[in-house]
Amino acid sequence: MGxxxxxxxxxxxxxxxxxxxxxxxHYASRDPEVRQMFEEFAQDQDEHIQALxxxxxxxxxxx
Numbered sequence: 555m556g557x558x559x560x561x562x563x564x565x566x567x568x569x570x571x572x573x574x575x576x577x578x579x580h581y582a583s584r585d586p587e588v589r590q591m592f593e594e595f596a597q598d599q600d601e602h603i604q605a606l607x608x609x610x611x612x613x614x615x616x617x
Contacts, residue, residue, distance in 0.1 A: 558613040558615070561613065
């Protein structure tokens with residue numbers, strides 16, 4: 555498996571994690587502090603996702 559495939563796999567994982575954090579923040583938590591904590595986790599994931607997308611641009615798809 556090449557670098558691009560590994561980056562794509564990591565991106566998929568990070569996006570799924572962000573969705574779960576947002577779900578917990580919105581539906582699972584009634585405590586405002588816990589809700590805020592999960593929102594912050596989701597924002598961290600946004601940063602990770604952006605960094606992975608930028609890194610993927612460095613490795614174009616081979617044809």
